[in-house]
Amino acid sequence: MAEIRVENLRKAFGDFIAVKDQSFTIPDGSFFCLLGPSGCGKTTTLRMIAGLELPTSGRILLGGEDVAFKRASERDIAFVFQLFALYPHMNVRRNIGFPLVCQNVPWAEIKTRVEETAKLLRIDHLLDKSVSGLAGGDRQRVALGRAIVRRPLAFLMDEPLGTLDTEFRDLMCEELRHLHDRIKATTVYVTHDQLEAMSMADHIAIMNSGRVEQLGTPQEIYDRPATMFVADFVGSPSMNLIPVGDRLAKGAKTLAVSGASIAIPEMREDAPAEEIVLGARPEHIRFDDASAYRGEVFGTEYLGTMQIVTVKVPQGRVKVKVPASLHVKSGEQVGLTFLGDRLSLFDKGSGRVIRSALHDAQASGGM
Ligand SMILES: Nc1ncnc2c1ncn2[C@@H]1O[C@H](COP(=O)(O)OP(=O)(O)OP(=O)(O)O)[C@@H](O)[C@H]1O
Numbered sequence: 171m172a173e174i175r176v177e178n179l180r181k182a183f184g185d186f187i188a189v190k191d192q193s194f195t196i197p198d199g200s201f202f203c204l205l206g207p208s209g210c211g212k213t214t215t216l217r218m219i220a221g222l223e224l225p226t227s228g229r230i231l232l233g234g235e236d237v238a239f240k241r242a243s244e245r246d247i248a249f250v251f252q253l254f255a256l257y258p259h260m261n262v263r264r265n266i267g268f269p270l271v272c273q274n275v276p277w278a279e280i281k282t283r284v285e286e287t288a289k290l291l292r293i294d295h296l297l298d299k300s301v302s303g304l305a306g307g308d309r310q311r312v313a314l315g316r317a318i319v320r321r322p323l324a325f326l327m328d329e330p331l332g333t334l335d336t337e338f339r340d341l342m343c344e345e346l347r348h349l350h351d352r353i354k355a356t357t358v359y360v361t362h363d364q365l366e367a368m369s370m371a372d373h374i375a376i377m378n379s380g381r382v383e384q385l386g387t388p389q390e391i392y393d394r395p396a397t398m399f400v401a402d403f404v405g406s407p408s409m410n411l412i413p414v415g416d417r418l419a420k421g422a423k424t425l426a427v428s429g430a431s432i433a434i435p436e437m438r439e440d441a442p443a444e445e446i447v448l449g450a451r452p453e454h455i456r457f458d459d460a461s462a463y464r465g466e467v468f469g470t471e472y473l474g475t476m477q478i479v480t481v482k483v484p485q486g487r488v489k490v491k492v493p494a495s496l497h498v499k500s501g502e503q504v505g506l507t508f509l510g511d512r513l514s515l516f517d518k519g520s521g522r523v524i525r526s527a528l529h530d531a532q533a534s535g536g537m
């Protein structure tokens with residue numbers, strides 16, 4: 171297994187720069203997700219790591235060795251495009267063993283490794299069955315088996331679950347994660363689906379327009395988004411971003427918004443921004459009749475035990491996540507309070523975070 175390090179990696183297609191001088195490290199044995207919207211450069215980054223695309227500039231280190239200009243076949247990496255791509259005329263055993271046949275591995279060793287792999291994936295009872303008769307989940311396991319059997323230094327996966335229906339996707343997410351916990355191979359997994367990334371990854375790199383906007387654990391990214399883009403992209407519904415206009419000076423502990431005073435994490439410096447945006451996750455807002463920050467209920471969406479209530483406020487709309495047992499009606503006037511120790515403040519101009527209540531927790535956590 172190996173660490174993967176990308177240094178100042180750039181890819182230009184003519185005048186268009188798809189990946190903009192990115193640097194990041196994928197720790198040995200970690201499950202790492204590249205997450206971002208369509209066209210942000212995820213596949214291009216992954217293809218450069220795999221050796222399927224030449225970088226315009228920059229370095230790619232696999233286990234400390236610079237492989238940027240080595241061919242894909244010379245890198246010890248398995249690339250899983252689509253887990254369903256199997257050879258239909260071969261049985262399970264031959265599908266899994268195929269990469270070893272290509273590497274001229276002796277037959278006896280192929281047999282042992284294929285059987286070990288099948289056992290790991292719990293498909294050893296299917297080894298002599300034809301793949302065309304298999305159920306979806308088993309086909310997927312065979313395709314995974316074909317990647318694992320090589321025991322590569324790393325696995326690269328590009329939206330491997332993209333075509334599956336939701337229920338099956340959830341199941342495969344769980345299986346991929348369990349498999350990773352057993353074999354501990356460095357895995358780079360590309361997805362535009364934040365739920366997939368949040369549920370599987372040890373580390374996530376959020377990409378936007380060819381750049382990594384933030385790299386962190388799912389919890390760091392959720393609790394302390396580095397930019398408004400990340401705040402908006404992660405979370406369902408996403409973080410409320412409320413433009414509040416005010417300038418903030420060092421020592422400020424409150425923000426004046428529409429005649430109300432909202433408690434915020436104390437400012438340690440003057441805010442560099444002219445315009446401030448308040449970031450609040452839906453679960454960090456409460457209904458409070460006593461609050462001077464008021465709005466009108468626009469609609470509700472039931473989620474079983476919880477509900478998402480949309481409230482029209484002077485700055486736009488705010489989503490609030492509260493227990494479903496709380497009775498609210500459309501058109502009703504409500505007061506809102508914010509949990510001050512969970513808020514983030516952003517600079518509207520740069521989009522970057524100025525202050526996040528949980529920065530304090532980060533500082534004391536020694537990170
Ligand atoms: N061979 C190419 N020639 C020109 N432009 C390209 C080429 N490959 C990718 N691009 C452009 O580079 C940008 C990044 O593409 P990429 O496929 O890496 O995005 P992505 O994040 O994987 O998106 P998706 O989620 O849609 O798969 C896109 O704007 C795309 O149009």
Ligand SMILES: [Mg+2]
Nearest residue numbers: 212213214328
């Ligand atoms: Mg892609």
